[in-house]
Amino acid sequence: MRVHVALSPSEFADAPVSGRTVLAVDVLRATSAAVAACEAGCRRVVPVPDEAAAEALRGTDGVVLAGERGGHAIPGFDLGNSPDEFTRARVEGRTVVLTTTNGTAAMMRAATGAAAALVALTNVSAAAAWARDQRRDVTVLCAGDNGAFSLEDAVCAGLLVVRLSDGEPGAELSGGAVAARALGLHYAGHLWRLAADSPWARRLAHQAREVDLAACLRQDVSTVVPVFAAGGFATAPAERAGLAAGAAGRDGAGAGA
Numbered sequence: 001m002r003v004h005v006a007l008s009p010s011e012f013a014d015a016p017v018s019g020r021t022v023l024a025v026d027v028l029r030a031t032s033a034a035v036a037a038c039e040a041g042c043r044r045v046v047p048v049p050d051e052a053a054a055e056a057l058r059g060t061d062g063v064v065l066a067g068e069r070g071g072h073a074i075p076g077f078d079l080g081n082s083p084d085e086f087t088r089a090r091v092e093g094r095t096v097v098l099t100t101t102n103g104t105a106a107m108m109r110a111a112t113g114a115a116a117a118l119v120a121l122t123n124v125s126a127a128a129a130w131a132r133d134q135r136r137d138v139t140v141l142c143a144g145d146n147g148a149f150s151l152e153d154a155v156c157a158g159l160l161v162v163r164l165s166d167g168e169p170g171a172e173l174s175g176g177a178v179a180a181r182a183l184g185l186h187y188a189g190h191l192w193r194l195a196a197d198s199p200w201a202r203r204l205a206h207q208a209r210e211v212d213l214a215a216c217l218r219q220d221v222s223t224v225v226p227v228f229a230a231g232g233f234a235t236a237p238a239e240r241a242g243l244a245a246g247a248a249g250r251d252g253a254g255a256g257a
């Protein structure tokens, strides 16, 4: 298996996607929010390029408009881009139309691969297991920061690479994948340091969004992998059944004695 990481959007045009499994990562905060939305039972997350494209879908049955620009919620939209906003009460059974500064562009590019999914720190092990099961070469697209490198995305991509390549003698890593892997190993077990080291994390903290940093800089709190199908990223059906069973158990339904 060949594994490549495009460390910034400036590398997307040359990054191999055709015939590959492609994952988009935007730890702060778009893919973390999308994982949270799927965890909360949304029907799917549809990435769109801008506010106008999102507005065009307003009023469509079951649609919720979400997103941000520069970290701030978009006026008139139903939701911003904080993972905690995507609660069951707000999104269960609904289509989340999402537009964000960097993340949704990476998602749309990923969707051109043979198979595509979203990865965040919150679901990195589950996403790696899913990618491995696809049995294709893998490309990871880091959403970055206004076209440039973003530390937390590279760290997440690197932790994914570790899971794909360790114990896999056939794994062939590109230079971007090797660099990401090294960063992932450096921060493994110390993800909270990203809150201080990442420029975007510091900007979010400046906007009093420490709650979002706490929600996004956690590893493997979800087994949900949003996978692209029919225009949006949705929890795979088998996982969806598991989530429904879990929710029923938590709600007390079906609990015996």
Ligand code: MLT
Residues within 6 Å of the ligand: 026, 028, 029, 030, 031, 068, 070, 071, 081, 100, 101, 102, 103, 104, 143, 204
């Ligand atoms: C983005 O797409 O740039 C981000 O998700 C920004 C954010 O919501 O913090």
